[in-house]
Amino acid sequence: MVEKNVIEELIDVSLSMFRKNFLGIFHGSLSAKIEEDHFLINKRESIFDEMTEEDFIEIYSKPDYRWKQASLDAEIHNNIYKYVSSAKYIAYTMPPYATAYSLDISTIRPKDYFGYQTFGELTIYDPKNFDTWYERAPNEIYRYFKEHETNIMVIKGYGVYTCHRDLPTLVKQIAILENSCRLLHFSQEHSAGRKNFSLN
Numbered sequence: 017m018v019e020k021n022v023i024e025e026l027i028d029v030s031l032s033m034f035r036k037n038f039l040g041i042f043h044g045s046l047s048a049k050i051e052e053d054h055f056l057i058n059k060r061e062s063i064f065d066e067m068t069e070e071d072f073i074e075i076y077s078k079p080d081y082r083w084k085q086a087s088l089d090a091e092i093h094n095n096i097y098k099y100v101s102s103a104k105y106i107a108y109t110m111p112p113y114a115t116a117y118s119l120d121i122s123t124i125r126p127k128d129y130f131g132y133q134t135f136g137e138l139t140i141y142d143p144k145n146f147d148t149w150y151e152r153a154p155n156e157i158y159r160y161f162k163e164h165e166t167n168i169m170v171i172k173g174y175g176v177y178t179c180h181r182d183l184p185t186l187v188k189q190i191a192i193l194e195n196s197c198r199l200l201h202f203s204q205e206h207s208a209g210r211k212n213f214s215l216n
Contacts, residue, residue: 019074022048022056027067029107029187034064038109038190041065044175045089045108048183049097053077057087088150095158096179102167103179105186110175113197118172124197131196134189135168142172149174168193 030046033039039046044064047057054076058064062071075082077094087093093106117124117140124138141160143149157177160169168189169177176193180186 019050019056020069022050023069023072025183026056026058026072027069029183030058030064030067033107033109033187033190036111036191036194038107038111038194039064040110043110045087045093045106047087047093047106049104050074055093055097057090057093059085060087062087091154092157092177095154096161096177099158100161100179102181103161104181105183106177106179107186107190108175108177109190111190111194111197113201114170114194115173115175117197117200118170118174124170124193124200126193126196126200127203128196128199130192131199134192135196138168138170138193139164140170140172143174146173 026046026048030039033044038044041063042061045058047055049055054074056072056074058067059071059073073082073086075086075090077098083090089108092108096103096106114124122140122142124135124140126132126135126137141156143152143156157169161167161179167179167186170193171177176190178186178190180189
């Protein structure tokens with residue numbers, strides 16, 4: 017019964033995040049820890065705006081045949097659950113403004129009230145060589161969470177990993193980050209427009 021409730025929560029959240037463009041068709045991952053050695057995660061071919069109970073699979077930390085159906089991000093989620101004790105939920109998303117900002121800068125410094133109060137500033141992690149990133153990601157991502165004692169990680173050109181003990185708070189953090197980056201974008205556009213106007 018508990019698992020059914022958790023799945024229903026994940027379905028609601030996945031639809032909400034899909035509508036916000038945080039998750040794409042076949043792109044992203046969402047999971048919930050059930051017990052110490054196993055968790056629920058979306059399957060590989062899941063479409064996030066029409067998730068059902070069948071789109072989630074329960075897998076154990078020791079890989080078995082079920083891992084073949086699970087999201088490609090399963091190993092990353094597994095390591096976060098294993099090494100970050102506060103992680104009860106994990107999301108890998110690609111919010112467009114936050115991901116776009118990560119391409120050109122090394123630190124996100126929100127200028128809006130909620131972004132500043134929530135994050136202060138966020139260092140962007142540079143995976144450097146994308147050719148080997150998926151082999152390195154399961155170790156580098158959980159180490160980042162541990163070493164920086166954070167529950168959000170912005171990865172240059174790749175997206176955002178978030179983990180939290182509370183699902184609504186996890187979603188809220190992604191939304192605040194994306195809104196902060198969106199406001200920074202509009203602020204820069206406005207400044208550039210004023211400069212161009214003054215030059216004419």
